[in-house]
Amino acid sequence: MNKNLWMxxxxxxxxxxPFLVVYIIFTILPVFKGLEMxxxxxxxxxxxxxxxxxxxxxxxFDPHFWRSLWNTTLFVILTTPxxxxxxxxxxxxxxxxxxxxxxxxxxxxxxxxxxxxxxSFLAIFMLQPYTGLLNTGLHSIGIxxxxxxxxxxxxSWVSIVVVTLWWSVGFNMVLFLAALQEIxxxxxxxxxxxxxxxxxxxxxxxxxxxxPIGRVVILLxxxxxxxxxxxxxxxxxxxxxxxxxxxxxxxxEVGFTQNNMGYAATMSYALFYILLIISIIQLRSxxxxxx
Amino acid sequence: MRKWLIVVSLMLVGALFLTACTGGSEEQxxxxxxxxxxxxxxxxxxxxxxxxxxxxxxIVDKFNESQSEIFVNNVTQENAQYYTKLMTSVSSGKGxxxxxSHMHVLPELVSQGLVTExxxxxxxxxIVWEDFNKNILDATIYDGVHYALPIDIHPQIMYxxxxxxxxxxxxxxxxTIKMDKSxxxxxxxxxxxxxxxxxxxxxxxSSSAGGNPYWLWWGFYTQLGGENIVSEDSLENPxxxxxxxxxxxxxxxxxxxYHDEEIIRLNVSDYYPDFQAGNAATITAxxxxxxxxxxxxxxxxxPMPIPNVFGEKGAWANSHTFxxxxxxxxxxxxxxxxxxxxxxxxxxGAMWAQAGHIPAKKAVIESEEFNELPYRNQYAEVANYxxxxxxNIYARGIEEILIGHLDTVWSGEVTAEEAFKKIETxxxxxxxx
Numbered sequence: 001m002n003k004n005l006w007m008x009x010x011x012x013x014x015x016x017x018p019f020l021v022v023y024i025i026f027t028i029l030p031v032f033k034g035l036e037m038x039x040x041x042x043x044x045x046x047x048x049x050x051x052x053x054x055x056x057x058x059x060x061f062d063p064h065f066w067r068s069l070w071n072t073t074l075f076v077i078l079t080t081p082x083x084x085x086x087x088x089x090x091x092x093x094x095x096x097x098x099x100x101x102x103x104x105x106x107x108x109x110x111x112x113x114x115x116x117x118x119x120s121f122l123a124i125f126m127l128q129p130y131t132g133l134l135n136t137g138l139h140s141i142g143i144x145x146x147x148x149x150x151x152x153x154x155x156s157w158v159s160i161v162v163v164t165l166w167w168s169v170g171f172n173m174v175l176f177l178a179a180l181q182e183i184x185x186x187x188x189x190x191x192x193x194x195x196x197x198x199x200x201x202x203x204x205x206x207x208x209x210x211x212p213i214g215r216v217v218i219l220l221x222x223x224x225x226x227x228x229x230x231x232x233x234x235x236x237x238x239x240x241x242x243x244x245x246x247x248x249x250x251x252x253e254v255g256f257t258q259n260n261m262g263y264a265a266t267m268s269y270a271l272f273y274i275l276l277i278i279s280i281i282q283l284r285s286x287x288x289x290x291x
Numbered sequence: 292m293r294k295w296l297i298v299v300s301l302m303l304v305g306a307l308f309l310t311a312c313t314g315g316s317e318e319q320x321x322x323x324x325x326x327x328x329x330x331x332x333x334x335x336x337x338x339x340x341x342x343x344x345x346x347x348x349x350i351v352d353k354f355n356e357s358q359s360e361i362f363v364n365n366v367t368q369e370n371a372q373y374y375t376k377l378m379t380s381v382s383s384g385k386g387x388x389x390x391x392s393h394m395h396v397l398p399e400l401v402s403q404g405l406v407t408e409x410x411x412x413x414x415x416x417x418i419v420w421e422d423f424n425k426n427i428l429d430a431t432i433y434d435g436v437h438y439a440l441p442i443d444i445h446p447q448i449m450y451x452x453x454x455x456x457x458x459x460x461x462x463x464x465x466x467t468i469k470m471d472k473s474x475x476x477x478x479x480x481x482x483x484x485x486x487x488x489x490x491x492x493x494x495x496x497s498s499s500a501g502g503n504p505y506w507l508w509w510g511f512y513t514q515l516g517g518e519n520i521v522s523e524d525s526l527e528n529p530x531x532x533x534x535x536x537x538x539x540x541x542x543x544x545x546x547x548x549y550h551d552e553e554i555i556r557l558n559v560s561d562y563y564p565d566f567q568a569g570n571a572a573t574i575t576a577x578x579x580x581x582x583x584x585x586x587x588x589x590x591x592x593x594p595m596p597i598p599n600v601f602g603e604k605g606a607w608a609n610s611h612t613f614x615x616x617x618x619x620x621x622x623x624x625x626x627x628x629x630x631x632x633x634x635x636x637x638x639x640g641a642m643w644a645q646a647g648h649i650p651a652k653k654a655v656i657e658s659e660e661f662n663e664l665p666y667r668n669q670y671a672e673v674a675n676y677x678x679x680x681x682x683n684i685y686a687r688g689i690e691e692i693l694i695g696h697l698d699t700v701w702s703g704e705v706t707a708e709e710a711f712k713k714i715e716t717x718x719x720x721x722x723x724x
Contacts, residue, residue: 044375045382045403128560151500151558151702239500241699256375258688258721259399 034265042262044255055266065267067242068250075232075246076225078161083221084214086165087172092206094173095180105177109170116167120234123163124150127235156236156244164231168224172217179213180206219282226275247271331628334364336387338373342582346646350636357635361628363389374399381405381616389629392439394430394610395680395687401438402526402684407615407626409437416630423637424674427610427651430682433526439612440633443640443648445578446608446677447506448670449598453591455572459487466593474544477600481554484572495548496562496571497555499701503562504545505694506607507575510597511541513605513678520689521681521722529683531719535711541601542700542707549701557702581647581666594666596673608677611648613637649674685722692717 038055041048059065094104111119126133127149135146149159187205196204229248232238238245247267255264339347344367351365366387368376374396380386382405392400400406413420420428423441431439456462461469461483470480484494497503517537521529548554559565566574567587574580575597584592597606613633615626636643640650641660644667651674655661662668680686696710696717 043403045378045405124560129558130556131564148558150560237501239695239698240702241695241704253691257691258685259378 034268037262037265038269040262042260042265044259044261048262051262055263058263059266059270064242064250065247065270068245068247069270071244072226072228072246072248074157075160075228076222078157079164079225079228080218080221082161082165083169083172083225084217087169087217088176088210088214090169090173091176091180094177108173111167112170114167116230117234119163119167120231123159123231123235127159150236151240153240153243156240160232160235160244163235164228167231172221175213175217176210179210183209215282215286219279222278222282223275226271226278329360330362331360331624332362332364333389333625333629333632334366334387335389335391335629335632336366336368336373336377337391338368338370339391340370343579343646346643347636350639350642351632353639353642354632354635361631363632377616378403378405381618384618386616386618388616388625389632390614390616391442392612392614394441394612395690397431397439397612397614398433398526398682398686399684400614401433405617406438407617407621409440409615409630412615412623412626412630413437413440416627416634418630418634422652422654424651424653424656426675426677430610430679431612433682439614440630440637441651442611442613442637443643443651444608444610444674444677445648446596446606446670446673447503447510447575447577448594448596448606448673449573449575450566450580450584450592450594451573452566452569452571453593454569455488455492456484459484459572468595470598472599474600477598478547478552478554481548481573482552485552485554488572491570493556493565493571494573495555496559496565496574498559498562499549499555499557500698501694503575504701505690505697506577507597508541508545508697509607509678510605511544511601512538513607514599514601514603515541515605516601516603517541519681520693520718521683521685523682526683529681529685529722531715531722531724533711533715538711539707542697542710546700546703546707550703577647578649578670579647582645585665592666594670596670604676606673606677608673608679610651610679683722685718688721689718692721 037047039050039052041051041054090104090108094101094108096104124132127135129135129146129148129151132149134149138145138147147155149155183206187209188201191201191205227248228246229252232244232246233249233252236244238249248271251264251267251271254260254267335351337344337347348365351363355362374392377386377390377392378399381390382403392406397406409418418440420437424444427441427444431437431441451462451468453462453466456468461480463469468480470476481494488494497507512534515534515537517534519532522532523529549557562571562574563576563580563583565571567583567590569590578594581594584590596604599605613629613636615629637650637652638655640652640655641658641664644650644655644661644664647667649667649671650656650661656668656671656674661671680690683689692714696705696714699705700707700710
């Protein structure tokens with residue numbers, strides 16, 4: 001190896017090392033520890049006994065596991081397409097050569113920098129019945145209904161999805177926006193000379209150029225949506241009657257209020273395998289198409 | 292030049308590591324240097340928020356100023372992760388010398404051997420157990436062994452807005468309410484409030500989900516003579532022991548307040564503001580709400596125990612207690628110092644009562660200092676009969692199951708019978724019956 005290159009590699013080590021050490025201790029090791037825990041009866045404070053696949057068996061017949069997994073999956077089904085399409089739409093809007101360009105970019109991205117506690121509190125403030133902004137608004141325009149945005153079976157899902165869209169669509173938008181700006185101007189110029197309309201430019205230049213980043217966005221979105229937890233916990237508490245409780249909330253409750261860390265670890269691994277399989281399928285299909 | 296860069300960057304990284312690692316111990320050294328070397332430091336963890344935290348700090352400050360041998364280092368931990376942190380740190384030998392525990396978590400600490408027996412140590416320090424209210428103290432004794440020193444009891448009580456209740460003609464001259472102490476009388480009281488008060492004024496502020504209605508259900512269940520959800524003969528292996536008829540009767544009674552009579556509004560996420568703003572005639576809440584009402588200008592209230600409508604006195608209650616975490620190598624001096632502080636703090640229960648809680652020591656309840664505080668003595672009697680959660684290691688899980696299913700009764704989604712069928716299945720599964 002070239003000596004200079006070698007020197008360069010040496011120099012990066014001290015910069016990477018602190019992160020790597022912390023990463024190994026707090027992320028890599030717990031992953032393996034979690035696998036070990038899933039085979040044990042393990043309370044919050046100590047390992048009790050080896051139980052083999054008992055926790056996994058219990059999981060397969062646990063209706064709460066399946067219900068909360070379905071809730072999480074429903075959230076993924078509801079948010080992934082909406083999130084991707086909305087992000088694309090907003091990115092196109094923010095990419096327009098208008099005077100409002102900076103305003104759009106800031107406005108769409110702004111909610112993403114807020115913490116989950118803040119957005120949840122704002123959501124409750126707006127959605128609560130009798131005194132909330134939304135229902136008061138409905139009353140003031142003459143609608144006398146009192147919809148329970150956070151307590152109704154269906155409306156609670158609408159609320160959670162809309163709040164999540166508002167909160168986190170900005171990140172996807174930035175990814176799309178960056179990709180939009182990467183598209184060479186020459187493609188548009190050439191097509192203009194050939195007499196392409198705006199729609200044809202969008203259909204045959206913009207969309208195909210955005211497909212690679214679109215795949216990344218979809219994968220990231222599915223992974224992120226499967227990990228949904230905090231905003232549901234804070235807005236509906238998983239209610240009404242467990243109707244919106246996502247898998248991670250159930251894992252959290254089993255682990256930290258029932259002190260059953262072994263079973264909580266087992267369910268975490270189930271989620272991990274689901275995400276792993278989705279990622280593999282996604283990456284495979286991408287590679288197939290590219291080749 | 293390049294070599295220099297490498298050396299400098301390595302040093303920087305090293306320096307960062309060192310400061311990160313030594314940050315904690317430096318603080319401790321500072322703390323010690325302020326005091327004499329012979330001073331015994333007792334590290335205490337608490338889970339209090341806002342008002343409660345301040346009142347506890349006042350007691351700690353008073354203790355630290357009152358003598359020079361012991362220094363209590365009071366550390367407020369984040370509430371949501373408190374018990375996770377306490378249990379894991381004590382079991383790994385790195386926890387505090389003294390900690391606060393709620394009454395319903397105590398069985399977990401006792402069962403896992405995380406707290407120290409206080410019989411002998413208490414004798415050494417001179418704790419007189421008879422000084423404590425029996426109802427509260429009994430809940431801290433397991434097979435004749437004291438595992439905690441109770442600080443308070445904090446039951447759910449009822450508050451009325453004097454102005455509104457008077458306006459509806461339901462206030463007696465002596466400040467009590469015109470309510471017949473029967474199920475019908477209870478409902479009638481709220482119906483009258485609803486009829487006579489202007490539209491938009493609520494007869495009863497509460498929530499239709501979570502703790503508050505569950506506590507009221509538990510209170511009525513106790514009043515009906517119901518005692519447990521599960522038996523209290525074993526911390527680890529209790530048996531399902533609900534008095535089903537009474538549980539259903541109490542649930543249906545409460546459900547009617549939401550539906551048949553429309554006395555409590557459904558799905559209010561925060562029910563305090565209605566009462567605080569003077570838009571609700573009554574409210575049920577934990578006694579800790581007293582502190583909120585008394586700093587609200589223009590709010591004229593009377594607190595009172597939950598009306599006894601079913602015959603036996605009963606109300607939901609919880610309690611804060613002091614515990615001594617168990618370690619294999621403990622310094623008895625530190626333990627005794629910790630117990631001395633516990634005794635001091637409970638003697639100064641009137642300071643703690645500022646937060647609204649009812650102090651656990653009988654002498655405090657009779658003291659001038661306590662009785663000079665407004666409101667507190669109007670509900671202090673609940674200390675004698677407030678009903679704690681069943682004692683077992685599943686208390687937190689059982690509470691979660693009950694709240695989840697009772698919520699569906701309040702919302703009208705299922706009948707009380709259906710809810711308790713599910714509760715039975717889930718509780719039995721949880722306790723491994």
